[in-house]
Amino acid sequence: MAATDIVITGAGVVSALGNTPEDLWSALLASQTGIRPVDGFPEGSSPLAAAQVSGIDPAELGIPRRDARIMGRHSGMLIKSSRDAYLRAGLDSRSVPAEETAFFAGMGMVDYRMDDLMPALLRSLNQDGSIDYDRFYSTGYQEIFPLWPLSMLNNISFCQAAINLDIRGENTVFSPHADSGAQAIAEGARTVSEGRAAAVLAGGVSEVVSPLSIARAGIFGLLGEPGKGSMTCRPFGEDRSGSVLGEGCGIVCLETRSSAEARGAAFSTMFMGYGNSCGKETGAACPSVDAIVQAMEQALDSAELNPADIGLIIAHGDGTLQGDRNEAEALRRVFQAGLPVYASKAALGNCLAAGPAIDIVLGSYMIAQGMIPAVFGLDTPSGSLGLRVVTQGPLRARPGKVLINAFSYEGQCTSLIIGAAD
Amino acid sequence: MRHAPNRKVVVTGLGLATSLGLDLDTCWEKALAGVSGVKRISYPGAERSPVQAVGEVGAEDWQRIRAAFREYAECEGERRTLFALWSAEAALKDSGVLDSDLSRKRFGVSLAAGLGINRLEDIQRWMRGDRTFDYAAFGRDYAGVHAESIMRNNSNRPPAVIADRHALAGYNCTITTACASATQAIGAGFRAIQRGDADLILAGGADSMINPVGLIFFVLLGAAAVAPDDPATLCRPFDRKRSGLVMGEGAGIAVLEEESHALRRGARIYAEVAGYGSSMDAYQVTAPHPRGIGAEASMSRALRDSGMGPGDIDYINAHGTSTKLNDAAETAAIKNIFGEHAKALAISSSKSLVGHLLAASGGPEFVFTVMSTRHDLVHPTINLENPDPKCDLDYVPKHKREKRIRAALSNSFGFGGQNASIIVRKYMQEER
Numbered sequence: 001m002a003a004t005d006i007v008i009t010g011a012g013v014v015s016a017l018g019n020t021p022e023d024l025w026s027a028l029l030a031s032q033t034g035i036r037p038v039d040g041f042p043e044g045s046s047p048l049a050a051a052q053v054s055g056i057d058p059a060e061l062g063i064p065r066r067d068a069r070i071m072g073r074h075s076g077m078l079i080k081s082s083r084d085a086y087l088r089a090g091l092d093s094r095s096v097p098a099e100e101t102a103f104f105a106g107m108g109m110v111d112y113r114m115d116d117l118m119p120a121l122l123r124s125l126n127q128d129g130s131i132d133y134d135r136f137y138s139t140g141y142q143e144i145f146p147l148w149p150l151s152m153l154n155n156i157s158f159c160q161a162a163i164n165l166d167i168r169g170e171n172t173v174f175s176p177h178a179d180s181g182a183q184a185i186a187e188g189a190r191t192v193s194e195g196r197a198a199a200v201l202a203g204g205v206s207e208v209v210s211p212l213s214i215a216r217a218g219i220f221g222l223l224g225e226p227g228k229g230s231m232t233c234r235p236f237g238e239d240r241s242g243s244v245l246g247e248g249c250g251i252v253c254l255e256t257r258s259s260a261e262a263r264g265a266a267f268s269t270m271f272m273g274y275g276n277s278c279g280k281e282t283g284a285a286c287p288s289v290d291a292i293v294q295a296m297e298q299a300l301d302s303a304e305l306n307p308a309d310i311g312l313i314i315a316h317g318d319g320t321l322q323g324d325r326n327e328a329e330a331l332r333r334v335f336q337a338g339l340p341v342y343a344s345k346a347a348l349g350n351c352l353a354a355g356p357a358i359d360i361v362l363g364s365y366m367i368a369q370g371m372i373p374a375v376f377g378l379d380t381p382s383g384s385l386g387l388r389v390v391t392q393g394p395l396r397a398r399p400g401k402v403l404i405n406a407f408s409y410e411g412q413c414t415s416l417i418i419g420a421a422d
Numbered sequence: 423m424r425h426a427p428n429r430k431v432v433v434t435g436l437g438l439a440t441s442l443g444l445d446l447d448t449c450w451e452k453a454l455a456g457v458s459g460v461k462r463i464s465y466p467g468a469e470r471s472p473v474q475a476v477g478e479v480g481a482e483d484w485q486r487i488r489a490a491f492r493e494y495a496e497c498e499g500e501r502r503t504l505f506a507l508w509s510a511e512a513a514l515k516d517s518g519v520l521d522s523d524l525s526r527k528r529f530g531v532s533l534a535a536g537l538g539i540n541r542l543e544d545i546q547r548w549m550r551g552d553r554t555f556d557y558a559a560f561g562r563d564y565a566g567v568h569a570e571s572i573m574r575n576n577s578n579r580p581p582a583v584i585a586d587r588h589a590l591a592g593y594n595c596t597i598t599t600a601c602a603s604a605t606q607a608i609g610a611g612f613r614a615i616q617r618g619d620a621d622l623i624l625a626g627g628a629d630s631m632i633n634p635v636g637l638i639f640f641v642l643l644g645a646a647a648v649a650p651d652d653p654a655t656l657c658r659p660f661d662r663k664r665s666g667l668v669m670g671e672g673a674g675i676a677v678l679e680e681e682s683h684a685l686r687r688g689a690r691i692y693a694e695v696a697g698y699g700s701s702m703d704a705y706q707v708t709a710p711h712p713r714g715i716g717a718e719a720s721m722s723r724a725l726r727d728s729g730m731g732p733g734d735i736d737y738i739n740a741h742g743t744s745t746k747l748n749d750a751a752e753t754a755a756i757k758n759i760f761g762e763h764a765k766a767l768a769i770s771s772s773k774s775l776v777g778h779l780l781a782a783s784g785g786p787e788f789v790f791t792v793m794s795t796r797h798d799l800v801h802p803t804i805n806l807e808n809p810d811p812k813c814d815l816d817y818v819p820k821h822k823r824e825k826r827i828r829a830a831l832s833n834s835f836g837f838g839g840q841n842a843s844i845i846v847r848k849y850m851q852e853e854r
Contacts, residue, residue, distance in 0.1 A: 004425075005423075006423060041557065048561075067707070070707075099719065107598065109538055109572060109576065109577065110538075111572065111573075112540050114555050117542065118545060118555070120542070121542050121545050121546060122553060125546070125553075129546070129549065130546075131543065131546055133467040133468070133634060134467075134470045136542070136634060137468065137472060137637075137638070138470050141472075141635075141638040141642070144638075144642055145642075146643065146644070147642075147708070149639045149642050150707060150837065152537055153537065153600050153837060153838065154598050155598055155600050155838050156600075156838045158599075158838070158840075159702065159703075159704075159707050159840060160707060160838075162702045162704045162839070163704045163706070163839075166704050167704060168701055168702050168704045168716070168719065169701070169702070170699070170700050170701070171599075171701070171702050171840060172597055172599055172606045172610065172700060172840075173598050173599045173840075174596060174597060174598075175535065175578065175596050175597070175598040176576055176578060176598075177578065179595075180595070183595050187610070189423060190426060190613070193423060193426070194426065196723075196727075211561065212572070215561075215564035215567065215573045216572070216574070216576075218564060218565075219564065219565055219567070219573055219574055271423065273423050273424065274423075276530070276592065276594065276619065277527070277592065277593075277594075278530070278531070278581075278585040278593075278594035279585070280582060280585075290591070291591060294527055294591060302423060303423060303424070408576075408578055408582070409576060409578075410578050410579060410582035411586070412578060412581075412582065412594045
């Protein structure tokens with residue numbers, strides 16, 4: 001224990017299983033899943049599953065109507081989670097000035113809605129249905145809402161959240177996959193430990209589930225058979241067939257132990273280390289085994305821990321054939337056999353940049369309450385992967401220190417370590 | 423968490439791909455000579471585009487890039503990925519680092535990314551006879567989306583491709599903070615080396631919005647210059663008659679290296695990266711704060727980080743977008759920070775020469791800032807003919823300047839209100 005430890009003093013979560021950390025945790029303990037047939041898609045869409053978020057109302061978050069028009073669902077999720085983390089940490093501009101509050105997030109790709117561009121396209125079509133760009137450039141484009149371009153920038157919702165909370169400190173946006181959310185948290189931890197900010201909000205938000213985001217995941221081979229899409233996500237399962245997209249957001253508040261104690265803020269978890277690497281698996285949307293090993297070993301080194309000190313892995317575990325195979329092999333290489341492995345994507349879907357912060361929140365509960373929920377719906381973990389995935393739960397355990405993995409489609413890896421703040 | 427050291431970071435390689443050319447010397451010579459890279463658009467089918475003046479990478483240069491990366495040219499959908507590959511390779515060659523004995527696990531990439539490309543063809547292709555979108559058909563064969571489509575190209579593709587080509591296994595991140603992205607990416611790379619998370623980082627950005635929906639992006643927002651003037655004179659930062667930004671495309675990437683690593687291999691050191699700072703306006707997503715409080719905060723954080731005072735800076739490579747709001751707010755912020763010394767600063771805007779490279783803009787601007795610091799030369803702000811009372815500092819109009827540059831600062835401010843500043847200091851080993 002040291003005054004310079006980085007501790008977590010607040011968290012906000014939005015997910016398909018609830019929009020507070022407590023609701024999400026109890027839903028997982030009760031073996032619920034947020035993955036359902038996709039809701040809100042136009043008639044005639046192919047059947048698909050996703051873990052979608054509901055109950056985020058821009059008006060309730062104090063977002064003016066004129067701003068709401070350029071905000072996708074990801075903006076509401078980010079503002080809600082950031083606000084909750086900020087308030088639950090007991091922050092206000094008197095205890096920590098706006099300039100001393102930093103903000104880092106991982107954010108996904110932002111897609112247009114059909115209605116955004118359809119009027120412009122219709123205005124630009126020739127009789128034969130082809131696009132006439134002369135028409136588009138002269139009149140067609142004027143059918144687009146003039147502020148629509150802002151809604152396409154993924155940092156705009158981040159800036160809206162900063163305006164909402166009046167945060168003016170150091171900041172950046174990483175993108176677009178799970179690793180980016182983890183990089184944001186590591187950057188946040190360093191920023192407070194170096195004294196560049198007194199408190200930091202860090203985490204990430206997923207992409208909005210839409211025909212476009214599903215197409216993107218499908219094109220990259222994340223969703224099993226092209227065009228079909230899997231209805232379940234079975235990380236490390238014998239019958240796994242691919243990932244399922246999820247919506248969500250997770251933001252944590254990080255500060256030094258001395259700052260938290262001086263403010264009288266409560267905390268039970270500390271952030272202990274991180275590691276990064278890059279190496280793509282040929283022909284698959286996941287990192288190589290070597291890259292995963294490197295990120296985990298660096299995280300252990302950064303946390304000044306040995307593999308045997310880790311009591312639980314929260315895996316990236318996205319349910320893809322090759323991705324899970326590589327992660328399992330990397331885990332076997334670095335850690336002793338029998339270490340429990342949990343994967344949240346079975347119940348929450350693949351929340352991309354939101355995953356790591358959500359996993360930190362879940363890991364904190366597991367450390368504090370000594371319980372690890374079962375990975376949802378995982379009846380037959382793949383024997384050949386050689387992992388002890390938690391299938392019966394909640395498992396009574398005292399994980400103490402938890403390593404969390406987060407990967408991109410393109411080979412980027414980040415591993416984080418959290419532990420009990422004795 | 424292990425305590426992070428505070429290591430010194432130097433620049434040992436530079437790579438560019440801009441409308442001025444594909445190599446550092448050509449771009450720098452033309453920049454000093456005040457040559458504009460902005461021309462009438464040659465992008466196919468854009469004859470009636472409201473945006474006619476762009477800083478395009480010329481057709482011949484584009485073919486050179488494609489030929490050099492033939493295996494990528496066939497499968498990469500976005501121009502920016504090839505610009506990134508080209509500049510990264512140029513920077514690597516310039517640094518000579520790949521010829522040395524190095525750990526590729528300690529070599530990373532930190533790159534800016536801009537918007538994905540929205541192609542109307544992705545809607546048109548699945549239109550039914552009644553002109554509605556056929557979701558079911560799209561769901562069956564979305565693999566047929568356009569090669570440039572946002573559904574096919576993730577923002578982290580360029581840094582991943584660079585890492586893959588050169589087997590760089592270290593820290594690899596993608597920054598998306600609109601026009602502040604590349605300076606923030608360089609800042610992230612600088613920090614990674616300072617902290618000991620990497621010894622080497624390829625840092626900067628690559629971007630292009632020269633595609634149909636990209637071309638009208640800033641027209642819709644009322645931020646683009648659309649006057650039918652001579653393209654080469656349309657971007658006029660700090661001029662009273664400035665009328666908006668002029669788009670450019672390309673990339674600027676630098677090799678950042680830990681000092682002792684560079685010295686050990688006898689590398690040529692261009693300059694030291696001395697400080698970095700970022701801030702947020704938290705004001706409006708549509709306009710910068712009129713007094714530039716966010717810009718002021720990012721500059722003062724960078725100064726504090728470098729341990730230098732305002733009087734130690736001799737040159738500012740401004741964000742200088744040629745929009746009414748930015749140039750006035752940036753000037754106000756510089757005056758607030760630098761006080762009397764503001765008048766003694768040389769300030770110039772690279773955007774007057776190559777246009778606004780958007781997410782990548784901080785890349786070439788960092789490269790030029792490094793060159794100024796090394797060679798004691800400042801490229802001009804071209805097209806600055808009509809002084810604006812709100813912009814009353816020394817913007818080095820029209821002609822280059824010889825000036826001793828002890829240290830220089832480069833600014834980038836993004837839509838939404840994210841700001842970043844980075845400081846480059848003349849490298850002097852004897853200081854050690």
